[in-house]
Amino acid sequence: MSTPEEIETKFWKALRSDMTVFIGCEGALPRPMVAIPDGDADHGPLWFFTSHESDLGKVVGTMPQPATMTFVDKGHDIWASASGTLTMDNDRAVIDRLWNPHVAAWYEEGKDDPKLRLIRYDVTDAELWEDGSSVVAGIKALMGSDPKKDFQDKTAHVRLDD
Numbered sequence: 001m002s003t004p005e006e007i008e009t010k011f012w013k014a015l016r017s018d019m020t021v022f023i024g025c026e027g028a029l030p031r032p033m034v035a036i037p038d039g040d041a042d043h044g045p046l047w048f049f050t051s052h053e054s055d056l057g058k059v060v061g062t063m064p065q066p067a068t069m070t071f072v073d074k075g076h077d078i079w080a081s082a083s084g085t086l087t088m089d090n091d092r093a094v095i096d097r098l099w100n101p102h103v104a105a106w107y108e109e110g111k112d113d114p115k116l117r118l119i120r121y122d123v124t125d126a127e128l129w130e131d132g133s134s135v136v137a138g139i140k141a142l143m144g145s146d147p148k149k150d151f152q153d154k155t156a157h158v159r160l161d162d
Contacts, residue, residue: 035121
């Protein structure tokens, strides 16, 4: 059995490893993006580099906007659905800190590219699932196990805005 705190720790570890999420808001359908956690702490914010030409770059301004994020790690061991707010925040110190060769490949003029938008995602809460695979649940059901009982201790509703 995992505690909500243990599931949350696994979520942050998986997110730092895999980093690809789906994120969307009003006016920008969910799209795959690379989420960059801010440091090693098990809390947000998350950062996204995008272009002012993308749907997300067009609709996210300097006022916080409600948004949702979904995540599944590569091994399908951790699943998450989170809510929070997106805000454009082209803070040069943060851009300098998060800049890397993968980001640089998208911006011809580097950190001074006029298309560059840095978006901050402040996560407020999330539903997290551990080992949420329906295949595993199906196999357990075939073996006579109640999958609902098995998974009751593998979910957590957590506040992530600490």
